[in-house]
Amino acid sequence: MKLVEGSPRILADADSHPALGVVTWRPVKSIWIGTMTAVAFLLGPLFFSWSAFAVFLALSAVTLCGGHSVGMHRRLIHNSFECPLWLEYVLVELGTLVGMAGPIGMMRQHDIRDWAQRQPECHDFLCHRRSFWHDAFWQLHCDLQLTCGPEFRPEPRVANDRVYDWMERTWMWHQLPLALILFAFGGWSWVIWGVAARVSVCVTGHWLIGHFAHRQGPQSFIVRGASVQGFDVPIAALLSMGESWHNNHHAYPGSARLGLMPDQPDPGWWLILTLRRLGLAWNIRTPATMAFRPELQRLNNNDSGCPVLRLIRQQFDSHAGAWR
Secondary structure, three states, X not given: OEEEOOEEEEEEOOOOXXXXXXXXXXXXXXXXXXXXXXXXXXXXXXXXXXXXXHHHHHHHHHHHHHHHHHHHHHHHHOOOOEOOHHHHHHHHHHHHHOOOOOHHHHHHHHHHHHHHHOOOOOOHHHHOOOOHHHHHHHHHHEEEEEOOOOEEOOOHHHHOOHHHHXXXXXXXXXXXXXXXXXXXXXXXXXXXXXXHHHHHHHHHHHHHHHHHOXXXXXXXXXXXXXXXXXXXXXXXXXXXXXXOEHHHHHHOOOOOOOOOOOOOOOHHHHHHHHHHHOOOOEOOOOHHHOOOOOOEEEOOOOOOOOHHHHHHHHHHHHHHHHHO
């Protein structure tokens, strides 16, 4: 086996095939998200309070932006910027609190999916080709076992890191200290909304973005030779912390900036810029600093920006014209 170009942790050979495999129900994964969702639906309305809802919004924003988008995705998985190790640990811990997986598990899922999508063929599980509810069951409650899959081998700095090993082994339990803190300050309503509802909404929302971002939407780029193309989901740009600019991500997977145009808001990128101003982020990669990709084809598409920003701009222009 040898390392695959563009996938520094994936080792594949001539027998590695991204389209042959079996999807099976994974009890732990299913019970985890099923329990969180059931608690949120059954107890959330009974224990609702505005303070609990504020906790839900604040923790969702912090864990999705600083944790999943910046810590897990842009730093740990893609190495799109560098930062102090202590800050990396903090950001990845916030990503672990989102409730999807531990750091090694997130890297494995992401890298195998990316490798498969760049091949001429790809399993339906890895490219969200099945119907909405079928894909929901697969992604939230099942796993794919490739018949002849590649080998995932994380870099030594991650594989030999005791902190990441601990996070990987205990990631579900990381909700417990947070739950205790929330209970101390706000009782059961804060726990239900700050843990169960947040995990349910964030994990389900992550699947929703992935589902639509691989099926339909605006495109500014096409990656020639890839069996799966990415699409932007402009309406979810702020809620996803910039992750829904998925067509841009397929074009420049190593870029720290996902919203490439002025009308493509990217909160994750804003956080990285803030860290840079504080001297806590450097060697930041963007399309301007990355190598040319011969397989990348630019499309003429001026309609991929955020519709909310476009509406605000139109309203501003119309009012500005009236005052001229």
